[in-house]
Amino acid sequence: MENNAxxxxxxxxxxxxRYNGVLSWLMSTDHKRIGIQYLAAILTFFSIGVMLxxxxxxxxxxxxxxxxxxxxxxVFSVHGILMIFLFIIPGVPVAFGNFFLPIMIGAxxxxxxxxxxxxxxxxxAGAALVALSLFTSGGPPDTGWTxxxxxxxxxxxxxxxxxxxxxxxxxxxxxxxxxxxTTIHRxxxxxxxxxxxxxxxxxxYATGWVQMLATPVLAITLVFIILGRVFGVGFFDPSRGGDxxxxxxxxxxxxxxxxxxxxxxxxxxxxxVIPVFARKKIFGYKxxxxxxxxxxxVGYFVWGHHMFTSGMSDTARIIFSFITxxxxxxxxxxxxxxxxxxxxGSIMPNAPLYFALSFIFLFSIGGLTGxxxxxxxxxxxxxxxxxxxxxxxxxMFGGAGFAxxxxxxxxxxxxxxxxxxxxxxxxxxxxxxxxxNLLYFSMFILGYRGMPRRYFDYPPEYFNLHLISTIGSxxxxxxxxxxxxxxxxxxxxxxxxxxxxxxxxxxxxxxxxPPPAENFHEIPEIK
Amino acid sequence: xxxxRGAIEKSGExxxxxxxxxxxxxxxxxxxxxxxxxxxxxxxxxxxxxxxxHLAAGEENLLLGSLNTxxxxxxxxxxxxxxxxxxxxxxxLSVQLQTATVLMGxxxxxxxxxxxxxxISKGIYPDSxxxxxxxxxxxxxFGLYYxxxxxxxxxxxxxxxxxxFMIYFTKTGNVTSGNFSKLENTGLxxxxxxxxxxxxxxxFYLIT
Amino acid sequence: xxxxxEKSDHxxxxxxxxxxxxxxxxxxxxxxxxxxxxxxxxxxxxxxxxASLKAGLVLxxxxxxxxxxxxxxxxxxxxxxxxxxxxxxxxADVMFR
Numbered sequence: 129m130e131n132n133a134x135x136x137x138x139x140x141x142x143x144x145x146r147y148n149g150v151l152s153w154l155m156s157t158d159h160k161r162i163g164i165q166y167l168a169a170i171l172t173f174f175s176i177g178v179m180l181x182x183x184x185x186x187x188x189x190x191x192x193x194x195x196x197x198x199x200x201x202x203v204f205s206v207h208g209i210l211m212i213f214l215f216i217i218p219g220v221p222v223a224f225g226n227f228f229l230p231i232m233i234g235a236x237x238x239x240x241x242x243x244x245x246x247x248x249x250x251x252x253a254g255a256a257l258v259a260l261s262l263f264t265s266g267g268p269p270d271t272g273w274t275x276x277x278x279x280x281x282x283x284x285x286x287x288x289x290x291x292x293x294x295x296x297x298x299x300x301x302x303x304x305x306x307x308x309x310t311t312i313h314r315x316x317x318x319x320x321x322x323x324x325x326x327x328x329x330x331x332x333y334a335t336g337w338v339q340m341l342a343t344p345v346l347a348i349t350l351v352f353i354i355l356g357r358v359f360g361v362g363f364f365d366p367s368r369g370g371d372x373x374x375x376x377x378x379x380x381x382x383x384x385x386x387x388x389x390x391x392x393x394x395x396x397x398x399x400x401v402i403p404v405f406a407r408k409k410i411f412g413y414k415x416x417x418x419x420x421x422x423x424x425x426v427g428y429f430v431w432g433h434h435m436f437t438s439g440m441s442d443t444a445r446i447i448f449s450f451i452t453x454x455x456x457x458x459x460x461x462x463x464x465x466x467x468x469x470x471x472x473g474s475i476m477p478n479a480p481l482y483f484a485l486s487f488i489f490l491f492s493i494g495g496l497t498g499x500x501x502x503x504x505x506x507x508x509x510x511x512x513x514x515x516x517x518x519x520x521x522x523x524m525f526g527g528a529g530f531a532x533x534x535x536x537x538x539x540x541x542x543x544x545x546x547x548x549x550x551x552x553x554x555x556x557x558x559x560x561x562x563x564x565n566l567l568y569f570s571m572f573i574l575g576y577r578g579m580p581r582r583y584f585d586y587p588p589e590y591f592n593l594h595l596i597s598t599i600g601s602x603x604x605x606x607x608x609x610x611x612x613x614x615x616x617x618x619x620x621x622x623x624x625x626x627x628x629x630x631x632x633x634x635x636x637x638x639x640x641x642p643p644p645a646e647n648f649h650e651i652p653e654i655k
Numbered sequence: 656x657x658x659x660r661g662a663i664e665k666s667g668e669x670x671x672x673x674x675x676x677x678x679x680x681x682x683x684x685x686x687x688x689x690x691x692x693x694x695x696x697x698x699x700x701x702x703x704x705x706x707x708x709h710l711a712a713g714e715e716n717l718l719l720g721s722l723n724t725x726x727x728x729x730x731x732x733x734x735x736x737x738x739x740x741x742x743x744x745x746x747x748l749s750v751q752l753q754t755a756t757v758l759m760g761x762x763x764x765x766x767x768x769x770x771x772x773x774x775i776s777k778g779i780y781p782d783s784x785x786x787x788x789x790x791x792x793x794x795x796x797f798g799l800y801y802x803x804x805x806x807x808x809x810x811x812x813x814x815x816x817x818x819x820f821m822i823y824f825t826k827t828g829n830v831t832s833g834n835f836s837k838l839e840n841t842g843l844x845x846x847x848x849x850x851x852x853x854x855x856x857x858x859f860y861l862i863t
Numbered sequence: 864x865x866x867x868x869e870k871s872d873h874x875x876x877x878x879x880x881x882x883x884x885x886x887x888x889x890x891x892x893x894x895x896x897x898x899x900x901x902x903x904x905x906x907x908x909x910x911x912x913x914a915s916l917k918a919g920l921v922l923x924x925x926x927x928x929x930x931x932x933x934x935x936x937x938x939x940x941x942x943x944x945x946x947x948x949x950x951x952x953x954x955a956d957v958m959f960r
Contacts, residue, residue: 239674306681313934314674341945344685348692351806360782361798363696368798369791374699377953378692429948432956441959447952680935684942691946698950699957717895724891728917732884735875735925742874846925850918857910861898 139545143645157241160643162248163227164543169251170223171612173214178605180207185567185601188594191585200584201270202285206262208273209290213297214255216528217386220393221304221339222251224535225332227543229308231636231643232326234317234652239310243303250300257293261286272582274383277364277375281356288357295350298343301389305339308332319654323414326634330417331396334424338385338392342428346382349375373438380431388427390524391491392420394531395462398484401538402466404632405481406473412465422458430455436507445504452502459495463488478630479553483534486561490526494519497572515575521568533611540615541629545642546622552614560607566600672836679840683847690851693803697858700795707792712862714779716770720860723766724852730759731849734818734842744832746825753822756845760815767808771801800859807855810848817841873930883924890917
């Protein structure tokens with residue numbers, strides 16, 4: 129791979145390396161090939177997760193007629209485990225981060241390409257273990273995705289295997305974060321100073337740190353569960369002096385920061401898309417960059433707000449509630465800066481902007497309802513109800529999920545070299561948006577009226593809202609189908625994409641679509 | 656920040672040894688949090704059952720524990736010296752020092768094995784009838800003892816395997832004075848494992 | 864920090880390492896002595912202090928932290944501070960329950 133000019137005319141799809149067929153993908157250390165594979169994987173798991181979610185919703189309009197109680201528990205648990213650990217946590221960094229981080233900082237690859245390939249293999253292995261746990265002795269986990277002890281230590285289901293799978297996935301996530309942070313420190317092109325970095329790179333940097341510092345805590349917690357099940361070590365078992373609340377602490381010490389692993393890079397995507405389609409520079413670049421670090425560091429210390437009703441001390445509850453309010457500040461900075469960027473911009477109303485704007489709207493609802501449940505008194509009423517379910521779907525799906533759709537439409541021409549038709553994308557967006565709000569806003573009302581989450585059955589007065597929510601789930605599914613079919617068709621029949629269809633200013637738009645194997649003929653100098 | 660400029664060529668002619676070192680440090684940061692989770696449980700349970708922990712720690716063999724600490728600290732010295740020797744192109748000495756490190760790692764594990772078997776023969780191990788009859792604090796203390804020294808021992812074992820590879824690499828000229836980052840990173844890892852033990856030792860053997 | 868050159872290939876003399884090792888052994892003896900004397904409450908504190916001194920020696924000399932750039936030191940400090948804050952938050956619950 130000497131600086132042979134021909135190498136830079138072929139796209140990375142043509143540059144196969146030493147292997148052929150499937151192996152040319154699996155064995156590849158090219159960050160772009162790894163990114164594409166991850167993208168295919170997360171979208172697959174997302175589709176399966178959506179189907180399980182539809183099943184849960186379907187069961188709720190006719191409790192007992194479609195799923196048995198036990199199957200219902202298993203279906204919502206697997207829905208959670210798939211969506212969280214296989215789709216939304218790896219989500220943006222592994223797919224879009226892998227593909228675009230090196231290009232955006234003017235590098236040929238990540239710092240450790242072979243380590244990057246290892247994360248992909250670990251991800252596959254983790255996914256295989258989780259899949260295996262569904263079909264082998266004991267049956268699928270029925271603990272919910274949170275694996276709360278002591279139930280997870282005593283349950284008959286195949287928890288050990290599922291937890292091992294999640295452990296392996298965590299390892300993959302740690303190594304991705306480590307790789308990205310090293311890459312950003314070491315491989316920036318000459319002149320690419322910290323405050324010239326694209327904002328997506330800033331959020332990946334902050335996310336990388338959260339991945340490195342939070343995921344190991346999950347790892348050790350999962351090890352404790354496995355040791356509890358296999359060797360009878362009872363750290364969370366009250367009959368052996370243990371303390372189940374400590375499990376919740378350790379679990380949320382990871383799983384709250386994990387929310388920022390999902391949402392921070394999503395915010396980075398929005399920070400890239402908004403200025404391009406408003407034809408303006410981002411308003412308050414440094415504030416947006418610093419707020420990513422702010423969210424990452426403050427967000428690490430707010431996990432206790434998941435446990436206000438667990439029996440935690442009042443002192444801790446007040447402290448956690450206070451820090452929770454603090455984290456709203458940097459999030460607010462981002463929202464205001466995006467809106468200020470749009471102000472007086474000459475806006476191009478293309479599909480990516482539709483998704484980005486609905487991100488702002490839906491994420492704001494998710495964030496503001498987060499403040500309601502982050503304050504102690506309302507939390508006592510709302511904890512463990514559909515209000516929580518609605519809140520986190522607005523943040524996870526309305527936030528991170530919509531950002532992935534934004535990125536898919538924004539970077540599709542670059543990743544695949546094809547343009548997609550605008551109209552179906554917008555129609556799909558519209559259906560999705562309507563369905564989404566029907567599905568999840570009903571849950572806010574249900575939760576406010578006292579419908580507990582994860583329940584199989586309910587009193588008749590909740591039926592109407594459950595019905596609206598379920599109908600919403602069908603509309604949402606149709607919207608997703610329109611969007612995905614549109615993109616899949618474009619993959620095969622789309623017109624050739626120019627290198628910069630949107631007028632983007634970051635480095636990925638300076639190279640061909642799809643990019644050549646080594647990204648840059650010569651490493652660019654940034655002035 | 657001029658030192659951070661420039662890209663590594665994929666062909667690997669210009670090695671970014673500093674980048675490799677950063678990667679290793681970042682990995683150790685994750686290890687700090689991994690062991691951190693265990694230290695958190697230890698400190699919480701100790702605060703709750705101070706008296707039981709005092710009692711249970713009396714079971715530990717101070718002589719063997721101290722001996723193991725000395726062995727591990729010395730092995731840290733030998734791996735550090737081996738890196739200096741490598742950079743001075745004294746490859747034979749470097750290999751000898753690495754071998755000494757592996758041997759001391761093995762001695763550590765053998766001593767650990769005797770400690771564990773002594774305890775197990777007394778019937779003290781997780782889920783054992785003897786242990787379950789003891790007080791809550793003692794059950795937790797020995798649970799923590801097995802989990803923490805066990806996971807630490809696993810790290811020692813991994814270190815031994817990795818250093819053995821380094822010996823091979825040094826002999827075959829894969830690791831040299833100009834290409835030292837593999838050995839340097841192995842050294843960082845080994846020292847980190849040593850630091851974990853430096854804290855485990857007082858927590859389990861001395862605070863009686 | 865003198866100069867901006869790469870200092871990763873800095874060679875630490877054998878003597879420095881041996882001196883550090885002697886210090887480590889003395890601290891090991893000290894910590895065992897402290898445990899034998901039994902000041903009750905303070906012995907825990909003293910033992911952890913000595914452990915931290917030992918860890919510091921290993922970090923700064925064996926792990927070359929002394930010769931590294933400030934970025935790495937700052938990052939390590941941040942990691943340790945994070946862990947400390949997490950422990951503090953755990954105790955905010957456990958101590959006041």
